Amino acid sequence: MIFVNGEPVDAGGEPTIRDVLLTLQIDPEAAGIAVAVDAEVARRGVWRTRTLPDGAHVEIVRAVQGG
């Protein structure tokens, strides 16, 4: 089990960041989104390869109105 934006998500054993995005029906190719894993930015280039250990805390953000 990992945590995405504060909610538990079951994306299978040792999912990649891309797997998690697809599980949540978020297009990994979409512009304007970014991912942090355990309080560090995970660059788009590692989304296919980087696996997430059990208990990982993932934040997926995008630009919204503000400021």
Added chain:
Amino acid sequence: MTASAPLRIAGRSFTSRLLLGTGGFTRMETLGDVIDASQTELVTVAMRRIDPGAEGSFLDVITAKGVHVLPNTAGCFTARDAVLTAQLGREALGTEWVKLEVIGDERTLLPDAPELLLAAEQLVDDGFVVLPYTSDDPVLARRLEDVGCAAVMPLGSPIGSGRGIANPANLTLIVEAAGVPVILDAGVGTASDAALALELGCDGVLCASAISRATDPVAMAHAIRHAVLAGMLARGAGRIPRRTHARASSPLEGVPEFAE
């Protein structure tokens, strides 16, 4: 400096001296119309958790208008969170520019000076073009410039308060000492506040609530655009000094004397 002189921040030139915050608009169509009416070239966005079901139209509206995007770190209370949020903004939007906000508390939304300075230093070291939202404290503004910020963005009054420029004397001190552009951020309530900022020597104004929460946001965007231009023109024109006593503008000689 003339009204047509471009605003230059970190080597990038802007014809418009009005920056637009995109918060508070209830309709995307209105935001698009406001971008047109304001003629802004730089708009802020916030970074928030994604809602997978939401439509992605917001960023599309901005990119379709061809304006630069300035991600902010609104909602951050610590340097750590602000730095990480800035890095997420850079990754998501492909820009090294960030409007740095580190807030002290929710009631006032005033900047947390030590955390702000710490975050600014770390982000400059990480290659960011940092535009910090700061208080109207001239010493803090200088410290932010000293650590390498590309501009300083002092508040006129608290975010969303619409109280205008509460301390014009402090703002003048900031402007006098600054070697980087000074952008008035927060507090603008209507067009005259924006004009005053430019008259006092600010290089630009950022408006969000003043426009987005106006009864007619598009009309207010027009008004503030013209106010910014008027403020620049007035500054260049050189205002008369304030006087305690009246000074007639009509000749005192040759006044007719009428028979009793």
